[in-house]
Amino acid sequence: MKENEETRSHILDSAIHSFADTGYKATSMSKIAKKAGVSKSLIFWYFESKGKLFESLVDRFVAQCAISFVRLDAKKKAQEKMNEIIDMYWVFVKNNLEFIRIFMNWFLQAETKEKTKTERLRKIHRSFEEIFVQCLLLGIEEGVFDENLNIQNTAVLIVSSLEGLLVQVIMLGQSPKEFDGVFFENLKNSIIHGIIKR
The missing domain is CATH 1.10.10.60 (Homeodomain-like)
Known part of the structure; x- marks a missing residue:
């Protein structure tokens, strides 16, 4: 075995x-x-096929991504954890950029049934969303994040913001280095500022 x-x-x-x-x-x-x-x-x-082999690669990639985020320090406060998750996302993107490019190329190909591809993409999106949902719940419980937030919508908005940055890199061919430093810090601060309790 x-x-x-x-x-x-x-x-x-x-x-x-x-x-x-x-x-x-x-x-x-x-x-x-x-x-x-x-x-x-x-x-x-x-x-069975090249498509199935690639789907197995995608599943392995998703599992590696999930493992990276599971390693977060459970003792950290929600705001610090939110910072860390966003940083980890960006590091993960930069470290796995080649595979992400290949995944996007595969997603846009017509060989595999569209439903299968869409489900794979949704699985990645949902697992990432769930990480933010848990962090938002923790922040509300700690009294740091706004209790009036629609948690699911806020998680979707955060993920969409980060994925939008990824699209800039993948689809428009920009280097991740163009977004390092001030730009990325401003994006992260904007996200966190929007969820902080006033």
Whole structure:
């Protein structure tokens, strides 16, 4: 069983490098097999198709993202935690930019059923949203965040603000460095200022 998991993980690692080299559409299963040093039939045995293989990469990426945020210090106060979550998001984006580009490329391709793609995107969005929902609830409980906030809508607004920044980087080809420093601090301060109890 452990050997199967190791082989599967090795194939996924090789696939991400192959997708990074040539993009989703131009990457063949043969290329992934060659990179992994395994037969193409073995890859099909584990993943059925290139689309399924990529979906497995997306699921692994989402799990890694969730693990990053779970590591937050539970003892921190809500405002400090909110700061940290936003910072972690930006660091995660910068550290995983290549995969995010590949994911966006895959999402815009027509090979996989649209419902499957949309569900994958929603899963990422919702898991990120839930992190902010929990932080907002904590802040209201501590008396720091405005108790009149619509928590779900506020979480959506925060995520949308951060994803808007991501769109600037991915779709418009801007470097994340253009948003580091003052710009990012101003964005973070605007978000937090908008939820603080007056």
